[in-house]
Amino acid sequence: MTQIILTLFNGLSLGSILLLIALGLAITFGLMNVINMAHGELIMIGAYVTYVMQNLFLNYAPQQYFDLYFILSIPIALLIAAGVGMILEFSLIRFLYRRPLDSLLATWGVGLMLQQLARSIFGAPNVGVQSPSFLNGGLEVGTLLFPYSRLFIIGLSIVCLVSIYYYFYRTSSGRRVRAVMQNRQMAECLGVSTRKVDLITFAIGSGFAGVAGCALTLLGAIGPTIGTNYIIDAFMVVVVGGVGALFGAVAGALGIGFFNTVFEYVTNASLGKVLIFLLIIAFLQWRPSGLVTSRSRSLD
Amino acid sequence: MRKKTHYFLLLIVGLVFSMLVACSAADNAANATDPEEDETETETEETTETEETSSEDEDTIKVGILHSLSGTMAISETSVRDSELLAIKEINENGGVLGKQLEPIIEDGASDWPTFAEKAKKLLQQDEVATIFGGWTSASRKAMLPVVEENNGLLWYPVQYEGMEASPNIFYTGAAPNQQIVPAVSWLLENRGTKFFLLGSDYVFPRTANAAIKAQLEAEGGELLAEEYTPLGHTDYNTIIAKIKSEQPEVIFNTLNGDSNVAFFKQLSDAGITSDDITVLSVSVAEEEIKGIGADVIEGHLTSWNYYQTTDTPENEEFVANYKAEYGDDAVTADPIEAGYFGVYLWAKAVEAAGTTDVDAVKEAAKGIEFDAPGGPVKIDGDNQHVYKTVRIGEVRSDGQIDELWNSGEPLKPDPYLEGYDWASELSEALSQ
Amino acid sequence: MQKAIYQSVFNNKVLFTFILLILLLAPLFLSDFRLNLLGKFLAFAILAIGLDLLWGYTGVLSLGHGIFFGLGAYCMAMYLKLEATGGKLPDFMTWSGMQELPLIWLPFQYPIVAIILGILLPAAIAFLLGYLTFRNRINGVYFTILSQALVLVVVTLFIGQQNITGGTSGVTNFETFFGFHVNSSSTQTVIYLITVVVLASVFLGCRKLVKGRLGNVLVGVRDGENRMRFLGYNPSNYKTFVYTLSGGLAGLAGMLFVLQVGIISPTMIGIIPSIEMVLWVALGGRGTLIGPVIGAVFVNAAKTGFSESYPEYWTYFLGALFVIVVVFLPKGLMGLVEMIQERRRKVDVKQSGIKESNIKESSSVEVEKNYS
8 A cells, every 4th residue: 555655656756847847848849839959958057056046055145044045046047047048039949930840950959059058167067956954854654755855846846837827827918828829810910919928938938947957956966968868758748748738738747757657666767768658659649649639620 | 054053063062072171170180280190191001000100209199088078978077087187287297208298189979989989099090199098988998999909009997897808908997896896795795784775777887797796695695685777867766765665675786877876865865764774885976976966965875986085195185185276176086086097197107117108018018017096006917907906985974075984905906807706607607708 | 943953953963973983082082080980971971861851851850760770780780799709699698697699689690681681670660650650640740759759768778678789888899791800991991982882872762762753742741741631642651651761771871880880889879869860951951862961971070070179169069050050041051052043043134134934933933841
């Protein structure tokens, strides 16, 4: 029984990480149809922001406030990553809206440069981030232990999800975004500034990559190539979930997270990874456009 | 129409030529000192023979440095390049080798093994370097091995590895398995418990190392609970940790590589497992990696190496001071960094002894050469071109440094094929057939 | 009509013969090492032609061609390895505790079988994949990302099955090829020449293919798949065919690569090389066949040149190359050539004042290519 609960929890935890890294992508890829291969590098930026914040607090803040650095770095990572995303959109992506496959190649190049930039600034070796003390340890339930850091990430992904949902479905600005994504010409006719909407949407997607980077510092290495470890997984979540639907991304992330954990537990990590991808490929044979599809009568 | 065709033809020809020029432009840049280089380029047959003479004619000796400066392995390898450059700089300040200055030629292996082969070939054939210092992963070494053997070059490989190899053209300055893994397992069995859990990245070093460890455990009364491998770059260890919890080992023998260590230790600590519950002994985690992991989560766990930054020798004091002076106070030294460093010195001593950079002469002269390395005296074993080294087991401190708990007292003779151990006879027999 | 211009240029047999001649004569004026590099680039060019058929003509972007390249390469490597060990077990199998040669390796004792399988195996796998995915109408971006996931699967599998594939280290340390010493300068020159000849014939073959009716159908599939469907063609069959063909070509390229480089490892079939392959095609110019050849040689020469001269900064160059080409040169180098031609022609027309009806037609018909 404990084993089952633990596996469920681990699946949920992996799913929430996947969701966090895929949320930004679900926006840029799902809504805007831009394949941003530099998404991984935006995650990297978030992670390095956390590292810089930690160092600032170590050097300039009183010891007892040290833990605050992590809380503070989440919004700052969001803002900085969003800023980088804006620059990216303004200087590059806007030329490529009609050519999604080209956007893939160009952003891949941007990713390469950002990686090298990180290497030049922070050095090639990994940097260390000390988890804030309030996330050490875990919640004990009977014989089970749920690490606080995992619970925190689950919570964070829920918060992000809710705020994205709120923005897109409950604010007028979000409504404009959806309008543009659904029918660009019509929205334009009704006076929506599509350029501005594109810029904002891309910035939001990038910003959430930064938040994901911040959260990932709790779990793994922070180095120039951190993004490459996650980018394919993130795309898988979006593809499985179905493009253009937040709910799909949630289902995709949890599904992949859960199956991955089970496969890994039953076999081993390498085989688990192979199996999960085979499952995804098989799944797409069955539902070529993902779990949640938006119906459309348009053809070519 | 005719005109256009001409125009186009010109462009294509121009392109093809610019490609060819691009090919050779880099050589010219690298060999700016030698205007006749272009001629020697065509005399392809002689390159290997003229190697020594041509480099002796000049007033510098070219040495190649080939590490990954980009890609995933750059994390580890850039520091080794730094220490090798430091050694070269020190040697040059003290008058060089054979009265000549050393001229390092740096290439990027880009974490890609065919690139390592290509760049090694370039260094040997094009730049005609006297020796190469380079490599980190076993895969990169195996990629360079046929190239250095084919061109009769020299390679100094600075990292501990799985053994089962002794190329006549490679000097191995890292630990052979009997200088790191075997003593560590014996020590653990004696001091920390007999229930072992083997965890490694899914590639040649962990798999080969674990094959040896399994044989050793059987012979020395240990118990193997489980053996797990994760893909390189794996980031989620929740499931592995769940398996660890249900198996309840006393010792985890960790052969994970690179980034995965960070994820593993962070998540292990999150799961509430400390060094008091289970001892983790790592063989690929040194001071440099601890910086990335965060000392707070790995504190109290063990590592096995031949050198720590805290190793108490006068040579080390000087080495650490020089290294920090060169690369900043935050820089730490570690075993592979030290092995890269003294490898340069060993080569320099061998060249001095041979009186030439000729590869065969240097190899002959290198036999038995000794050097007081930062980690204690080292000596080249003439039989297999590995190095006598002192084995050390240490515990990670809260500041990221490592306290030595035990050492072998004297430098151990390298035994890459584990011929000195009965339990490994099956392994070594299979290889010697 | 753009195509017509290319054809008029590349019908020019003089040009083709000229380039071929330069390549054939290269052994005379390049050092062993450089020749070896050029040979490697030309092997890449073979793959680029296949990729161009798929992407440039049919509009299917595969980020998974590393797999086919790798399969071909491994086929050849297995033969070379068995030849080098002389019937004994390769070293990595011994460490992994294998007792005898695994069944998969057995056919590769024979060089002819290895060469045939090196083309057929990737082609067969491409056929299977293509058949499944295209039949289910997984198109465009989805196919692209799926192909990338597939790379991850194959790489993980290859690394995981260390006892059979050599794991991360891959397969290396070869000695002979058909009894000739594989690393000797004369063998390498011969292999280089073979590569040139293979490249030339692949190029000619593919050109014949795209100039024919099939080429028109492929472009139709690219620009309006559903319209082709309504016209009674089955796009998935055509796509599967091209995918299979380009898979086979990639395998061929992989074999030539191994012969010249002397090592194959999973890093060569991973995500990064697979994306770089696409860059060769993009830089050279999609849908031109000659463009990708130039692109493959150019990008790799630039990569080698940059990384030798500026080992610390060459990734900046590579990244910038991606961005600049995609954003400013969507049609690649060949697009640039075309642009210059266009400009010249306009000047010509203005100067002479003569209205050539066919020229006017060619510049007014601007078919917007839809690559996605």
